[in-house]
Amino acid sequence: MITIKEIAKELNMSTTTVSNVIHGKTKEVSPETIERVQEYLDKVGYVPNLNAQNLASDQSKIIGVVIKTREDHYMHILSEPFVSEILGGIEQVIREAGYYMMLYISDDIADILKKVAAWNTDGLLLFWMLDDDALRVYKRYRKPVVCVDTYISREVVKEFEDSFVNIGLEDEKGTYETVKYLISLGHERIGFLSDNHDGVDLQRFRGYRRALSEAGIEYSNKDFFELRSTKNEIHKSMAKLAEKAERYSAVICCSDVYASMLINACELRGVKVPEDLSVVGFDDTIPARLSRPAITTVHQDIEKRGKLAIKTLLKMIRGEKPKKSEIIFKTTLMKRDSVAERKK
Amino acid sequence: MITIKEIAKELNMSTTTVSNVIHGKTKEVSPETIERVQEYLDKVGYVPNLNAQNLASDQSKIIGVVIKTREDHYMHILSEPFVSEILGGIEQVIREAGYYMMLYISDDIADILKKVAAWNTDGLLLFWMLDDDALRVYKRYRKPVVCVDTYISREVVKEFEDSFVNIGLEDEKGTYETVKYLISLGHERIGFLSDNHDGVDLQRFRGYRRALSEAGIEYSNKDFFELRSTKNEIHKSMAKLAEKAERYSAVICCSDVYASMLINACELRGVKVPEDLSVVGFDDTIPARLSRPAITTVHQDIEKRGKLAIKTLLKMIRGEKPKKSEIIFKTTLMKRDSVAERKK
DNA sequence: TTGAAAGCGCTAACAA
DNA sequence: TTGTTAGCGCTTTCAA
Numbered sequence: 001m002i003t004i005k006e007i008a009k010e011l012n013m014s015t016t017t018v019s020n021v022i023h024g025k026t027k028e029v030s031p032e033t034i035e036r037v038q039e040y041l042d043k044v045g046y047v048p049n050l051n052a053q054n055l056a057s058d059q060s061k062i063i064g065v066v067i068k069t070r071e072d073h074y075m076h077i078l079s080e081p082f083v084s085e086i087l088g089g090i091e092q093v094i095r096e097a098g099y100y101m102m103l104y105i106s107d108d109i110a111d112i113l114k115k116v117a118a119w120n121t122d123g124l125l126l127f128w129m130l131d132d133d134a135l136r137v138y139k140r141y142r143k144p145v146v147c148v149d150t151y152i153s154r155e156v157v158k159e160f161e162d163s164f165v166n167i168g169l170e171d172e173k174g175t176y177e178t179v180k181y182l183i184s185l186g187h188e189r190i191g192f193l194s195d196n197h198d199g200v201d202l203q204r205f206r207g208y209r210r211a212l213s214e215a216g217i218e219y220s221n222k223d224f225f226e227l228r229s230t231k232n233e234i235h236k237s238m239a240k241l242a243e244k245a246e247r248y249s250a251v252i253c254c255s256d257v258y259a260s261m262l263i264n265a266c267e268l269r270g271v272k273v274p275e276d277l278s279v280v281g282f283d284d285t286i287p288a289r290l291s292r293p294a295i296t297t298v299h300q301d302i303e304k305r306g307k308l309a310i311k312t313l314l315k316m317i318r319g320e321k322p323k324k325s326e327i328i329f330k331t332t333l334m335k336r337d338s339v340a341e342r343k344k
Numbered sequence: 345m346i347t348i349k350e351i352a353k354e355l356n357m358s359t360t361t362v363s364n365v366i367h368g369k370t371k372e373v374s375p376e377t378i379e380r381v382q383e384y385l386d387k388v389g390y391v392p393n394l395n396a397q398n399l400a401s402d403q404s405k406i407i408g409v410v411i412k413t414r415e416d417h418y419m420h421i422l423s424e425p426f427v428s429e430i431l432g433g434i435e436q437v438i439r440e441a442g443y444y445m446m447l448y449i450s451d452d453i454a455d456i457l458k459k460v461a462a463w464n465t466d467g468l469l470l471f472w473m474l475d476d477d478a479l480r481v482y483k484r485y486r487k488p489v490v491c492v493d494t495y496i497s498r499e500v501v502k503e504f505e506d507s508f509v510n511i512g513l514e515d516e517k518g519t520y521e522t523v524k525y526l527i528s529l530g531h532e533r534i535g536f537l538s539d540n541h542d543g544v545d546l547q548r549f550r551g552y553r554r555a556l557s558e559a560g561i562e563y564s565n566k567d568f569f570e571l572r573s574t575k576n577e578i579h580k581s582m583a584k585l586a587e588k589a590e591r592y593s594a595v596i597c598c599s600d601v602y603a604s605m606l607i608n609a610c611e612l613r614g615v616k617v618p619e620d621l622s623v624v625g626f627d628d629t630i631p632a633r634l635s636r637p638a639i640t641t642v643h644q645d646i647e648k649r650g651k652l653a654i655k656t657l658l659k660m661i662r663g664e665k666p667k668k669s670e671i672i673f674k675t676t677l678m679k680r681d682s683v684a685e686r687k688k
Numbered sequence: 689t690t691g692a693a694a695g696c697g698c699t700a701a702c703a704a
Numbered sequence: 705t706t707g708t709t710a711g712c713g714c715t716t717t718c719a720a
Contacts, residue, residue: 003698004698004699005698015698048698049696051696051697051698051699052696052699053698053699055696055698056698056699056700057699057700066698
């Protein structure tokens, strides 16, 4: 790999000049010099050494995309349709902006923080942070951070108010409206399926509870369909939930994949969807549209959200102050074929 | 961020010593010094500057994962189930080996090559290279390379014989056996659906052709269901192919997603799968199992293949010569519910 | 067993 | 308009 120094020597000029034309800082360079350098650069196919560049300029052009994952989840986080769809948009924007994406996947925030510091990343995109982890990140990382789908408590936010930016979603409203819709179709025994009780899913649960309570329908802990989603357990767990579902007329799932899996488990027991059981998903990822029956689900514009998150981060990296500390994307219920009126 | 120099000064020793204990080059350091340094390191939470480290040591701990993509494809390449599933395994192995993954997605190999050189990546994992691109990579990149799913011509291979490593699949056999299976069920009008005619899909096409010809079934160009897979065209294109499919009794698709989309398009026309039409997918990705009817498909162990690819690359980076220049993974036909006997 | 110092390739302040 | 030079933080050779 040819270096600036070599080029400078070859062309009988200083590295500064070469560096300047490389970076288009061209106001103080004579046209003919520019020409000469540019030509030579093209000729030898000069490629900068980014490690050197980064070291000297104290930046990195790396955006850290941080996804905290649970080990032993039944699928790798990159295979989750929501993740792969949002990453697609993110990757594209990062690339087009001339930055590089580095994925930090781990269940250990301390580890991630180390790596992020080691690489001197220019900014961080954080998924699904919870209080503790968010706090740790904000305390240690002194550069732009944008969160996605992050619900952290008021007290925690207070500590770093001016630097907290979240690109969120109407999670609560999403399930709230879904339940109202189901009730309007005559459903009363409505279950809620999730594999956790934090963050996003907690909000979705709250929306579900609110709609139930407004309709005067009593909620019991049994109505929470808790899925054990480890590699070993998921199928057995889903089969159990399908059995339980026979005593319900509708189940709301926290993801389209779970909805699809539940439908499968039900069909295995001879329970027809939507005739015997209505099933709703969440996110409107590709599997919802691929499914037969197509899954009624809470739609969000995943790609747009990811792109906005990264654009916001990029702006902050360029020194702009974010206008809002939170942007909440709308959800809309996509009525498809996995929901029917409750049988009399 | 604290530096080695600062630590050395604080501890009244040289940077060499500090560096040595950091890297465990401990045979020439007295136990008490080690102790003292280690303690201080932990205390201040030292994090190395990787850009500096890489610059000085002429490596990077970065594995470049190169995916050539077509712009305007109907979905971002990261959302392709095959890609996200294989990347999951790859990411995990890279991370556990203490390396970093950098994704290079582009339709322009020259651009990728520049970035890869700029970052001084330690090795490259290449997906789906075709002759021209492979040649360019091998000519310019003088470090370990492992290919996945790469069919390049003998002449091209010859040029870099000793450095070509491919982790492939029995693509040809996969469709060959599928067609034989279909024929055994009485099918004769069998279509082949794909969005391209290169590399992997070309081999799959050949297997299909071979089985047809062995069975004495004539092939016509019309039997190739060519899908236009751009964002704008895909749905219309699939609808057309579904219409065409009415004149067939079975269609083999080059991916599970395409199989699923075809089934949907058929159902829309009142064509039942598998009763009226048998549909087969390829890869056995998650959508195949999620689908109803579950899709009969050509299974491969995606995760294992990705992991082997990256393990092989890691070995080469550590200086081992690869034992084989090609490892071909087996395919097996997963018989599920999207195929039935041909109606009399 | 430890330390001094050169150098990795680049940037940028300052001098000319 | 162009050049000199001192770093950026780290590794590593060679000397002590």
